[in-house]
Amino acid sequence: MTAAHEGLTVTHRRYVSYDHAHYAGNLVDGAYSLGLFGDVATELCIVADGDEGLFASYSDVQFRAPVRAGDVVEATAVITRVGSRSRTVDFTLSVVCRGRPDKGESAAEALTEPIVATTATGTVVVPAAT
Template sequence: MAYEDWKNPPLLRVRISEADVHYAGGLVDGAKLMQFFGDVATELLIRNDGDEGLFRAYDMVEFLNPVHAGDYIEVYGKIVSVGRTSRKMIFEAFKVISPVEAGSSACDVLEHPVLVAKASGTCVVPFNKQRKKGD
C-alpha cells in the first residue's frame, strides 16, 4: 500500500534512538521493526477482540530501506481476514523524518515517506478470550 492509502488505522510513531543502533553506521536491526509490528498487532487485537492475543507466525517480512538513529518511523497495521480464532494482518513501516546528517540534531520531514519494511502474519485470540466481536 502507498503511504496515502492508510486511512485511520492503528498507528505507532516512534523516534529511533542511539540505543536502538545495532550495526556500524548507526544502522538499526530489522528485529526492532518487527517489535513495532508486534505492538501494532497487539493494539489491533485489543480493538477487535478485547484481548492481546498471541502472534502465531509471520508469513512474509521484507526490509526495504535502512533505518538509522534519529529517524522517525510510522508503523501501520490492518486486519485483513478474520477466522474463528485467527486474525490475518498486514503491516508497513515508513520513515517520515530523518536527520540531515548522522549525529546531527537538524532533521527534515521527508516530502515522500520511505517504505522501510513490510510484513504479513497471523495472530490468534483463543475463543474463550474474545470479549468483543470485532468493531
C-alpha cells in the same frame, strides 16, 4: 471494543533512539521493526477483540530500506482476513522523518514522501468469542 473486520487499522509512531544503532552509519537491525509490529498488533487485537491476542507467525517479511537512529518511524497494522480466532495482518514500517547530520549535529527533516522500510504479513490469534 470494535468487532474485528477487514480494513481495521492501527498506527504507532516512534522516534528511533541512538541506543538502537548496531551497525555503521547508525543502522538499526531488522528486529527493531518486528518488535514494533508486535506492539501495533497487540493494540489491533485489543481494539478488534478486547484481548491482547498472541502473535502466531509471519508468512512474509521484507526489509526494503534502512532504518537509522534519529528516524521517526510509523508502524501500521491492517487486518486483511478475519477467521473465527485468527486474524491475518499486513504490516508496514515507514520512515517519516530522518536525521540530516550533513546539515548539522541535530538537524532533521520531515519527509515529504515516507520511505517504506519494512513490510510483513502475519497471523495473530485471539480467544474464541463467548
